[in-house]
Amino acid sequence: MSTEISTNVSKQTVLQTKKKFKWGSIIPFLFISPWVIGFFAFTFGPLLFSLVISFFNWPIVGETKFVGFQNYIEMFTNDPYFWSSLAVTVKFAVLFVPFNLIIALFLAILLNQKVKAMSAFRTIFYLPSVISGVALAMIWAWVFSGEYGILNYFLSFVGINGPDWLNDPNWALVAMVIASLWGQGTMMLIFLAGLKNIPQNLYEAASIDGAGKVTKFFKITIPMLSPIILFNLIMTIIAAFQQLTLALVLTGGGPLRSTYFYAMYVYENAFKYFKMGYSSANAWFMFIIVLGLTFIVFKSSTMWVYYEGEMKNK
Amino acid sequence: MRNQYSLLNKIVIYSFLLIGVIISIGPFYWMFIGATHPSGEIFNIPPQLLPGDYLVENFISLQESLGMLKIIWNSLFIALTFTVLSTLISAAAGYAFAKFQFKGRDKIFFMLLLTIMIPYQVTLIPLFELMVSLEWLNTYSAVILPNLAFPFGIYLMRQNMKSIPDSLIEAARIDGAGEFRIFFTIVLATMRPALAAVAIFLFMFQWNNFIWPLVILNSSEMFTLPVALSSLIGMARVDYGQLMLGATLSTLPIMIFFLILQKQFISGILGGSVKE
Numbered sequence: 001m002s003t004e005i006s007t008n009v010s011k012q013t014v015l016q017t018k019k020k021f022k023w024g025s026i027i028p029f030l031f032i033s034p035w036v037i038g039f040f041a042f043t044f045g046p047l048l049f050s051l052v053i054s055f056f057n058w059p060i061v062g063e064t065k066f067v068g069f070q071n072y073i074e075m076f077t078n079d080p081y082f083w084s085s086l087a088v089t090v091k092f093a094v095l096f097v098p099f100n101l102i103i104a105l106f107l108a109i110l111l112n113q114k115v116k117a118m119s120a121f122r123t124i125f126y127l128p129s130v131i132s133g134v135a136l137a138m139i140w141a142w143v144f145s146g147e148y149g150i151l152n153y154f155l156s157f158v159g160i161n162g163p164d165w166l167n168d169p170n171w172a173l174v175a176m177v178i179a180s181l182w183g184q185g186t187m188m189l190i191f192l193a194g195l196k197n198i199p200q201n202l203y204e205a206a207s208i209d210g211a212g213k214v215t216k217f218f219k220i221t222i223p224m225l226s227p228i229i230l231f232n233l234i235m236t237i238i239a240a241f242q243q244l245t246l247a248l249v250l251t252g253g254g255p256l257r258s259t260y261f262y263a264m265y266v267y268e269n270a271f272k273y274f275k276m277g278y279s280s281a282n283a284w285f286m287f288i289i290v291l292g293l294t295f296i297v298f299k300s301s302t303m304w305v306y307y308e309g310e311m312k313n314k
Numbered sequence: 315m316r317n318q319y320s321l322l323n324k325i326v327i328y329s330f331l332l333i334g335v336i337i338s339i340g341p342f343y344w345m346f347i348g349a350t351h352p353s354g355e356i357f358n359i360p361p362q363l364l365p366g367d368y369l370v371e372n373f374i375s376l377q378e379s380l381g382m383l384k385i386i387w388n389s390l391f392i393a394l395t396f397t398v399l400s401t402l403i404s405a406a407a408g409y410a411f412a413k414f415q416f417k418g419r420d421k422i423f424f425m426l427l428l429t430i431m432i433p434y435q436v437t438l439i440p441l442f443e444l445m446v447s448l449e450w451l452n453t454y455s456a457v458i459l460p461n462l463a464f465p466f467g468i469y470l471m472r473q474n475m476k477s478i479p480d481s482l483i484e485a486a487r488i489d490g491a492g493e494f495r496i497f498f499t500i501v502l503a504t505m506r507p508a509l510a511a512v513a514i515f516l517f518m519f520q521w522n523n524f525i526w527p528l529v530i531l532n533s534s535e536m537f538t539l540p541v542a543l544s545s546l547i548g549m550a551r552v553d554y555g556q557l558m559l560g561a562t563l564s565t566l567p568i569m570i571f572f573l574i575l576q577k578q579f580i581s582g583i584l585g586g587s588v589k590e
Contacts, residue, residue, distance in 0.1 A: 039463055045440070113319075132524060133524055283438070
């Protein structure tokens with residue numbers, strides 16, 4: 001952090017000498033202008049518009065009517081699927097987020113070992129993350145299929161009578177967690193980058209002091225990685241709340257709505273029941289939850305995230 | 315460094331790596347097995363573990379039920395156009411954020427990062443309404459345009475652009491090169507590995523993009539691969555042979571693309587993601 005700021009300051013002094021270029025002041029704005037246009041047309045504009053129509057009864061065809069907070073009141077007080085889908089998403093997030101972080105970190109540590117052919121392993125481990133959510137869903141539909149699936153076939157070797165994963169309300173959500181974990185190589189890469197940035201002399205100094213592997217992991221690796229853990233934690237929570245493709249393709253939300261995610265509820269209200277205003281209210285509620293969770297994670301991070309700069313400032 | 319591991323350590327590391335390889339590749343192999351067998355045979359017990367000879371037949375029936383060739387073309391055209399345009403936009407904006415000092419720069423950049431957090435569900439309906447009023451349903455433009463200004467691409471470019479020496483740009487200015495010439499001839503040329511990383515990232519995003527094309531494309535000859543594949547599942551009788559071949563066809567190009575450029579991709583992501 002502190003090094004970042006100091007380089008910015010020195011750059012500022014360098015660049016201030018360039019004021020003699022007349023065009024200098026608008027050139028950077030020209031460079032960012034395509035993004036700015038895109039931002040207003042396709043992000044900021046729609047964001048505001050979405051907030052506006054959330055206060056309307058807005059069918060896809062027919063008359064629109066201002067209804068105030070009616071959509072919000074309706075979903076909190078009179079819509080069982082709102083609460084049940086929210087519960088499914090929370091359950092998914094509670095299972096998915098910790099597993100995803102732990103597995104990604106474990107794989108990153110494994111890939112950071114100095115043995116031969118590591119870059120090949122790194123590429124192979126990342127392969128599941130390059131394919132589309134739809135293809136991933138299909139492959140896993142095929143792996144999970146109850147009677148004929150390869151997973152249950154292998155489970156039968158160790159004497160386990162596998163469930164009919166996707167048709168069993170107790171297992172469908174677990175199956176989705178497993179399928180999602182398979183495609184999360186990006187977190188692994190980000191952790192790996194963080195590991196490579198930890199100065200080796202910290203470990204060497206710790207070894208001289210007689211620290212064991214476990215001590216080094218908890219006293220050096222985890223603190224040094226904590227900003228990246230924070231970043232990955234936030235991104236994983238956001239991803240968990242947006243999970244839609246798997247449910248749409250694998251189960252359609254079933255069986256017995258056990259995989260009817262909140263994102264699916266929002267989607268169906270809009271594009272199956274065509275209640276655009278109501279769905280926008282749902283989506284805004286989701287946005288607020290994600291913002292709130294991010295805020296909480298950020299606030300709590302001062303307790304557990306360690307920034308290198310802190311030491312120097314004290 | 316290599317000698318710091320004992321034999322036992324190495325055995326443990328390689329066994330974990332081997333398990334990882336099986337888990338990473340196994341399902342792909344199983345997909346390929348499915349694609350080479352007729353749907354009926356797929357339900358044999360014990361399951362078929364070796365490739366069959368039904369690949370061509372599966373492709374013919376896939377072409378009949380979906381018009382697969384047109385769909386592959388749709389996907390390719392959309393993903394390639396998007397990649398070229400969006401990479402350029404990302405590079406231009408990333409360059410400005412990394413190498414220029416302007417009013418509000420850091421605030422604007424922070425806002426850009428915040429937009430990554432907006433759930434796409436929030437903008438889905440307004441974008442849909444926008445495309446309806448423009449009468450752009452079922453067009454390539456409707457799929458391509460909304461995501462062209464891709465915040466994460468800009469973020470990655472900015473992180474990588476920081477490594478361009480200021481002296482290089484300064485020297486070109488002194489030689490009298492215009493700002494846009496500097497960008498196109500010097501900046502883009504020195505940034506080739508980073509451009510490759512961002513390009514493959516953007517290509518992957520668009521090739522795999524599902525929900526937005528699903529919403530905006532409703533005529534089957536305009537479908538992209540993910541949308542077409544998902545429509546197979548809705549059919550009365552799920553033909554796993556066709557399905558797995560479809561999955562293979564949507565997976566193979568992106569994998570090849572990735573394998574060719576994986577070095578640049580991984581180092582681009584590694585270089586970009588850690589500095590903050």
